[in-house]
Amino acid sequence: MGKKWNMALSLLLVVSMVLTACGGVQQGAGGKDKQELNWVITAEPPGLDSAITTDTVSFQILNNITEGLYRLNKDNEPEPAIAKDVEISDDKKTYTFKLRDAKWSDGKPVTAHDFEFAWKRALDPKNKSQYAYILFPIQGAQEYNEGKGDQEDVAVKAVDDKTLKVELKDPIPYFLMMTSFATYRPQREDIVEKYGKDFAEDPDKMVYNGPFKLTQWQHNKSLKLEKNEKYWDKDKVKLDTINFTKSDEVSTQVNLYNTGKLDFVENLDASFVDKFKGKEDVKVFNETTTFYLQFNTNDQFFANEKIRKAFTMALDRSIMTDKISKTGSKPAQGLVPPNVEVDGKSFRELSGKYLKEDPKEAKKLLEEGMKEEGIKKVPKVELLGYDRDTAKKDQEYMQQTFKEVLGVDVDIQILPFKQKLEREDAGKFQISYAGWGADYNDPMTFLDLWVTGNAFNRGDWSNKEYDKLIKKAQSNPDFEERAKQLAKAEKILMEEQAIAPLYHRARMQLQKPYVKNVWRHPFGADYTFKEAYIEGKQ
């Protein structure tokens, strides 16, 4: 077996060397490759109105046809885009952005008013924007959106055409990054009003200020993007065309990939992983997500910390990541995923490793915990689960392990997503298999969920010290100290085992080797094609 693999590997190496050599020759021939990228989207974008939309596909498209104050670069750091630079006050609550001379696709300049208009439009309760809360760091935003305040009190103001002043409720280290998010994109008042309900429903019913513009939208079939000649940084844009084909079936995507109709496959499932493993086409996309078991602390059994710990220790996380999903997911060591950063460093380095498998200790803790609670016989436990394929296998693994290690019979209740959510909201569960993805690059996007009284703290875990730390961190302008407070908070959460983090998900994708320089982002929109190009296709 080992020998076979070695053979295959060396063969692969030779082949790839030959291919690289070929690529080199072609490149010398003068970059004659057609600059056309054939990408896939897994769903029809429900709407391209940046102030309203909520889904990943729309974010992906919008990220390439519009541009905000900042844009995430190759290393996922915010880089000045429509903003030329920014002045931040000492208390880190006032941001004054200076805008560069950028133009919309119809030739009109991008002004500070376009930002003020778009942000207030997203916050206007009449517009029913489901992502309005992403603007809540701005002073007065939440009050206006909840109908308790006035529009005038939202602290975003166009001082003049090229100056935008924003005041924040709290000092936050991730605000520049947030300005790259779709909901923070500018919009033109005249265009929005001209088309009213039809705004952004068709390519000619919107304007563009990003590297590309939308030129064709065949609903539920395809979208076509072409280079935007009015874009301020157009010299860096190399692609002429991007064709997005909609396909939500992996095997179809793979068939189209193999026949050269697609340059990309979004998300290989476990059945395809073995087939493509080791090929140079394979790319791993690390999501900023954490999947975990949520214990309901109102339940008599799981109110006990030792019992929660027992269930956490019983599991071997690497089985879920390496044996079940096989797409590159990483076993969790805490709540916050490794790609979340504070001050340019991974938060995980600052925090600790809290999770390890220890079946003996788990069994001991369970017995101790039951003694503490005066429970004689292990009750039947119900686990609320997802109805996705991989998740089902995870759930079966956990069921089996809890039985083998702890001797606990776990009943798996698989529910459709919305129904599961309803049970969680109502607190009608013992353990729930759940997940959360980051809204922005900061540990806070995960940690503030477990504050007492937060609607997403579904297990009702409560710790005064934790609440205090999060509250302090939220308004702390000293970002170094803030990071320590957050690390301490995570420690409490892990030591009391309010939840049992399982893994951070990764997707395995295929991308033709001739497609270069596509930026992948673990936050906000998934991809940037601004500087992508084709090389060595023909």
Place this chain on the structure above:
Amino acid sequence: MGRFILIRFMYMVITLWVIATVTFFLMHHLPGSPLANEERIPPELKEQILAQYGLDKPLPVQYLDYLGKLVQGDLGTSFKYDGRSVTEMIQQGFPASAQIGLQAMVFGVLLGVILGCISALRRGTLVDNGATVLSVLGYAIPSFTLAALFSYYVGVVWRVLPAAGWGTFAHSVLPSLALSFLVIAQITRYVRTEMLEVLGQDYMKTARAKGLERRVIIIRHALRNALIPAITIIGPLTVALMTGSLVVEKIFNIPGMGWMFVDSIITNDYTMIMGVTMFYSFLLILSIFIVDILYGVVDPRIRLTGAKE
């Protein structure tokens, strides 16, 4: 005939109303709301957005609102695809689904009738057995299995036709073929059984005794009568195929309307659920109506008894 159509039409309207009512109330008992990123929206905000949509009103009020709009032919706008009307979305998806469905139907019925006739006439021969095996397979193998096989072998391995996609006639061949197998199977079985029965009837002997040509006997006298049961299933089957098969459309990446039925329920897109249900029901009832009329064309006895009632 005029009165017959009028009564039928009244029944149609009543049936549609019953379907609309049942669907409306069942649908509102689905857990969750039509909001897209429901798990992330703070609860106060959620209530407010729902109120903006008028979903905080009592259910009977919402029901009357809906019926009022439905009578005017307004199916409303989708929740998920904000701002796009359900009618427009059906208009965009239906043509592709309908084309594939119709092609599958025409091909399937033609082949099914021919195979059915031949098996009946050559009963017990190799041809008959072959046709029986084919129709059993057609019943047993789901269309999406065929679709996946066709897409992979014809599209990827042999590269004869596109593996997936939509645009030219070539794109529609494989999906139509995948869908047609069930049609072939059903029609073959119906026609064969009926043909055998009809061929044994006395009037067939009479026809032969009159000295009619074999071709005329089979087509005008035998087949015409044998087709009646087949026609019964053709109507609903056509509607089912024309409104799209979710999985076959997924495999071949066809911008049809099959996905709408499932997607709308998963996302609780209320207006969309109602829209596609009403559209489907309307077509189904219409097809039954047309089949009723077709009976008369094929068999004058049915027309006569219909008129007497």
